[in-house]
Amino acid sequence: MHSLDRVDLQLLRALCVEPRSTFVALAQRLGLSRNTVQARMARLEESNAFLAFDRRINPIALGHPLTAFIQVHLQQKRLSQIVAELTQIPEIVQAHGMSGSTDLLVLVVCTDADDLFRIDGTILACEGVDRTETSLAMGELIPYRITPLLDRVTRERGPANRVDVDIDDEA
Amino acid sequence: MHSLDRVDLQLLRALCVEPRSTFVALAQRLGLSRNTVQARMARLEESNAFLAFDRRINPIALGHPLTAFIQVHLQQKRLSQIVAELTQIPEIVQAHGMSGSTDLLVLVVCTDADDLFRIDGTILACEGVDRTETSLAMGELIPYRITPLLDRVTRERGPANRVDVDIDDEA
DNA sequence: ACAGAATAGGGCAAAGTGACTAATGGGACG
DNA sequence: CGTCCCATTAGTCACTTTGCCCTATTCTGT
Incomplete structure (x- = not known):
């Protein structure tokens, strides 16, 4: 706190x-x-x-100019096992458990279309994965930013006011 | 280059x-x-x-513990106008133009469910936005990371080898 | 008004920085 | 084969920054 x-x-x-x-x-x-x-x-x-410094490293500089979001549908009771397997895939840079019809939203970076195809195959090969839907990111129309939010929070709260936070779940 | x-x-x-x-x-x-x-x-x-330092700032610390992905379907010829409007919404931290049925994938952070509802409404209010599909991120099962990829790239290339990159489009 | 926290201001030794030089060692190329 | 070019190393120097100390002075919430 x-x-x-x-x-x-x-x-x-x-x-x-x-x-x-x-x-x-x-x-x-x-x-x-x-x-x-x-x-x-x-x-x-x-x-x-x-957050970790990792976020500041440009995947493009690492020769991975393509970004894709892969929606994964899976057998939920195998979730933890599947996540453990996906963690082994270095091209997966992030994965969120999701509400709604998609169980998992996976963020991958890759060198080219073939590479993406290969990675998708690797994900599909995991025991318990039913199917995937791949969407290629065509462009970062709004590049990642936090300053507008920072400004709003600063403006909203009065000078002495506080933003109460519980960060421990992120540790 | x-x-x-x-x-x-x-x-x-x-x-x-x-x-x-x-x-x-x-x-x-x-x-x-x-x-x-x-x-x-x-x-x-x-x-x-x-990449920008923004990426290292924890939205949770800013009182925005909820993350959601909003898929936006829109009239494509109004795309640039819509993006300009979305840029005004501080809770939108990133947006990708996508291949496939979804035109835009928007990453938002918010204080609570009501806040998310409000933001979704703001997006829907934009001229040319047909509909949205909101998915709440329940957990970051694989936290953003780049080191595994870094290691793979390092290992694959020989000692003197190079990774050729064209970064100018990101500048 | 009070207790506790935050802040300013000062100081000091150690460390790091930026900018420069000269020497070294490969690689690429004619 | 020799030569040019470039990255690297090692060294120097003035300067800035850090980390840590201390104390006096606001704030802040109770």
Whole structure:
């Protein structure tokens, strides 16, 4: 259990703008002392406000320019076994359990169409997987972003107000 | 146009393990000189091997613990107008143009079910949007990761081999 | 008004950075 | 075979940043 105040949000904002800023630079930009920035950053990290660095690595740079979402339909009681198998496939970069008709939404990156076909085959080969529906991402029309949300949260809450968070389930 | 060699991949790997490593630390870990690390990091950044810092911010910390994928069906010739409108919605953190029956796959984060309902309504209100299908992410069964792929790419290519990449379309 | 937390401000030794040089070792190419 | 080019190494230097210490001064909620 932790809570972010307005200054924390401004810190995150500044980091989005200039990820490599030093503590001193952040302190200057926000008009705080370096100690304060340092303490807050430590707390932010402590409270899992940051996700893994993996997210910042461009799959394109790794020779995997194609992104696809694969909807997986499966026998639900084999779910954990299937997830364990899918974890072995390096091209699967993320997978969500879903509500609704699709059980699993899998995010894969691949080198080309053949590669995608191969990966899809590997998923289908898992015991308990009924069928898959593959959708190719044609373009990232809205590139991943969090700053608009950051701004809204900052604006909505009053200066001294807090955003109460329970982050422990993400740890 | 750029290419990553094995050392670049190892660098990225090390960064995933310890995102806050200094250049000296990276140099020690990889058995390189600091200058080399510094030069390579500069090249990596230059060639867009890193995505925006936004990706590392945990929406849960912002009070948005719910993630949902919304499939949007729309009149294709209004696509660009619709995307422009969706860009105004801060809870939309990403959107992909898709192949197949769904035109747009939108990733949203929200505070609770009511919030999701409201956002879905906002999307539906856009001129040219025919209908939406909302799927709630029940859990991130495979948390976003790139290291397995990193390892595979490193292993596959020989020591001196290169991964040829054209990153300019991501810039 | 009070207790506890957050902050500013200062200081200091250690570490890291950015920018530069010169030397080394391959590879590619004529 | 020699030569050019490039990445790398190793070293230096001035400068900045860090990590950690401390204390006095606001805030904050009760």
